[in-house]
Amino acid sequence: MQVRDVTVTGAALTPFNRRKDGTGFRDWALSAFEMALERSGLERSDIDALYVASESDFFHLQLNPASVLATELGLTGVAATRCEGGGASGQVAVHTAARAIQAGAAKHVAVIGADPSASSLSGDAVRTLYGFSFDAWTDGMTGLTSTALYALSFQAFAAEHGGTEADLATVTLQNRSNACHNPGAHLPRRDSPQDIADSPAIASPYRRLHCSPLSDGAAAIILSRTDATPRTRIGAARIAGMGAATDHMHLGARADPGFFNAKQMAMQRACADAGATPAEIGLAELYDAYAGTQLQAIAALGLSEDVSRDLNDGAFAPSGRCAINLSGGLMGQGAPVGATGVGQTATCALLLEGRYHPALQPDTLPRYALADTHGGVCTLSAVTILERAERAA
Amino acid sequence: MISHHLGLDYALNPGWMAPYVAGLSVGKARARRCQSCAATSFPPLRVCTCGCLKGDWTDLPGTAQILFRTTGLDGDFGLVHFDGATTKTTLRLQAIPATETRGIIAASGDDLPVLCLTALGGERDG
Numbered sequence: 001m002q003v004r005d006v007t008v009t010g011a012a013l014t015p016f017n018r019r020k021d022g023t024g025f026r027d028w029a030l031s032a033f034e035m036a037l038e039r040s041g042l043e044r045s046d047i048d049a050l051y052v053a054s055e056s057d058f059f060h061l062q063l064n065p066a067s068v069l070a071t072e073l074g075l076t077g078v079a080a081t082r083c084e085g086g087g088a089s090g091q092v093a094v095h096t097a098a099r100a101i102q103a104g105a106a107k108h109v110a111v112i113g114a115d116p117s118a119s120s121l122s123g124d125a126v127r128t129l130y131g132f133s134f135d136a137w138t139d140g141m142t143g144l145t146s147t148a149l150y151a152l153s154f155q156a157f158a159a160e161h162g163g164t165e166a167d168l169a170t171v172t173l174q175n176r177s178n179a180c181h182n183p184g185a186h187l188p189r190r191d192s193p194q195d196i197a198d199s200p201a202i203a204s205p206y207r208r209l210h211c212s213p214l215s216d217g218a219a220a221i222i223l224s225r226t227d228a229t230p231r232t233r234i235g236a237a238r239i240a241g242m243g244a245a246t247d248h249m250h251l252g253a254r255a256d257p258g259f260f261n262a263k264q265m266a267m268q269r270a271c272a273d274a275g276a277t278p279a280e281i282g283l284a285e286l287y288d289a290y291a292g293t294q295l296q297a298i299a300a301l302g303l304s305e306d307v308s309r310d311l312n313d314g315a316f317a318p319s320g321r322c323a324i325n326l327s328g329g330l331m332g333q334g335a336p337v338g339a340t341g342v343g344q345t346a347t348c349a350l351l352l353e354g355r356y357h358p359a360l361q362p363d364t365l366p367r368y369a370l371a372d373t374h375g376g377v378c379t380l381s382a383v384t385i386l387e388r389a390e391r392a393a
Numbered sequence: 394m395i396s397h398h399l400g401l402d403y404a405l406n407p408g409w410m411a412p413y414v415a416g417l418s419v420g421k422a423r424a425r426r427c428q429s430c431a432a433t434s435f436p437p438l439r440v441c442t443c444g445c446l447k448g449d450w451t452d453l454p455g456t457a458q459i460l461f462r463t464t465g466l467d468g469d470f471g472l473v474h475f476d477g478a479t480t481k482t483t484l485r486l487q488a489i490p491a492t493e494t495r496g497i498i499a500a501s502g503d504d505l506p507v508l509c510l511t512a513l514g515g516e517r518d519g
C-alpha cells in the first residue's frame with residue numbers, strides 16, 4: 001500500500017481554564033475548529049472526515065459526541081468517529097485521523113479534542129470517576145485515586161532510577177513559569193519551592209502544586225495529504241512518525257512498576273516510523289499529569305540517560321537542548337482531557353512553523369518535535385513526532 | 394447554567410473474577426496460579442504474563458509486605474507484595490502505622506470488593 005504523507009495544515013487551541021462565561025464544550029470545539037480551518041486555507045467543504053477526542057460522557061453528558069459536533073461545526077455529511085484512550089484520547093484521535101489520510105481514505109480531516117473537565121462536575125465527582133480509569137474491578141472498587149497510583153509509581157521509579165523532591169520542584173516551577181508566557185494557560189504561576197512544600201498533601205510525595213489541574217477547553221488540527229496542501233501552507237509541519245503501545249493494566253503486574261514501558265515501546269515505534277532518534281528531538285510536549293510523571297516520561301522516551309542530572313543542567317529549560325513543555329504542559333497550561341493530545345500536537349506544529357506565542361517561540365527551530373500522551377498510569381501510550389518543513393519560518 | 398442530578402444504580406457482574414470477589418468479601422486473597430509457569434497473580438490475571446490462558450484458583454495466606462506507601466487526602470494506599478504471589482498489588486492500607494511494613498488482608502463484607510490491608514492481629518471480623 002502506498003503511504004501518503006501527512007501535513008498539519010491548521011492548528012489551534014482555545015484557552016484552557018475553568019470557564020465562568022456560560023459557554024460549553026460545543027462552543028469551544030467550534031472556536032478551535034474555526035481558528036484551525038482558517039489557518040489551513042481550506043473550506044468546510046474540503047473536510048472529508050471528523051475525528052473527535054473526548055474522554056468521557058460523564059463530563060458533558062453527551063453520548064455519541066462526534067455526531068453532534070459534526071452538526072455543530074457545520075460538517076454534516078462527513079464521516080465522523082469518536083476516539084477514546086483515557087488521557088491519551090487526543091493523540092489516539094490524531095493517529096486515527098493521520099492513518100486515514102496515509103491509507104488514502106481521506107484528503108483533509110479535522111481532529112477536535114474537547115472536554116469540560118473543570119466546570120461540569122465537582123472535583124470530587126471527577127476524582128471518583130477517574131478512579132475507574134484503571135482496572136475498575138480492582139483499583140476502582142478499592143477507591144485508589146489517580147494521584148495515589150501515580151504517587152506509588154513515582155516512588156517505584158525514584159527508588160530504581162532516581163528522582164528527588166527537589167527534582168519535583170524544578171519540574172513544577174519550570175512548567176508553570178513557561179505557562180506565564182502562554183496567554184491561554186490555566187495556571188501561570190511563579191511559586192517558590194516553599195510554596196510547593198506548603199501546599200496541601202494529596203498523595204505523598206505529591207502536593208497540590210505537583211498536580212495538573214482539571215480544565216475546560218478544546219483544541220483542533222486540520223490534517224491534509226501533503227500533496228493536496230494549499231500552496232500558502234507549504235511551510236507547515238508534517239507528521240513524521242507515530243507510535244502507540246499498552247502496558248499491563250495492573251501496576252503490580254509490571255516488572256518495574258516505576259518505568260513507563262508502554263511509552264518506551266510507543267517511542268521506539270514512532271522513531272522507527274520517522275527514521276529519527278530520541279536525540280534528534282529538540283522540542284517536546286510531555287504528559288505531565290504530575291511533576292514526577294514528567295521525569296518518568298523523559299526516561300521512558302529516551303530523552304536522557306540521567307534525568308536528574310540533565311534536568312538540573314537545564315537541558316529541558318526553554319533554552320535547553322530539548323525544551324520540554326514550553327506551553328506549560330498539563331501542569332501549567334491545563335488539562336481538558338480530550339483536548340490534551342490534540343493541543344500538544346497543535347502546539348508542536350505551531351512551534352515548528354514559528355507561529356507559537358512569541359515569548360515562547362525558540363530562536364532556532366529543531367528538525368523534530370514530540371507530542372507525548374498517555375492514559376491510565378501510562379497503560380496506553382501514544383506519541384507523535386512532527387517534522388519542520390524545509391521552508392518553515 | 395443547567396443544574397441536573399443523575400443517579401445511577403449499576404448491577405455489575407464480575408464474570409470470571411467472581412471467585413476473587415467472593416474471596417475478598419470474607420477476607421481471602423484468592424489468587425490465580427498459572428498452569429504453565431506456576432506464576433501466581435493477585436489480583437488474578439486471566440492471562441498469565443507468560444501468555445498462558447489456563448490457571449487455577451488458590452488462596453494465599455493473606456499476609457503482605459508493604460513496598461511503597463502513599464498518604465494523603467483519600468487515606469493511605471500501598472504497593473505491596475502478598476506472600477506466595479508473583480505479582481505485586483496496589484491496595485488501600487487501613488490503620489497500619491507508618492512504621493509497620495507488613496499487614497493482612499481485610500474482609501470487604503457485602504460492600505464493594507475493596508482490596509484492603511490492615512494491621513496484623515487487627516483484622517476485621519468476617
Ligand SMILES: [Zn+2]
Nearest residue numbers: 427430441443
Ligand atoms: Zn504463566
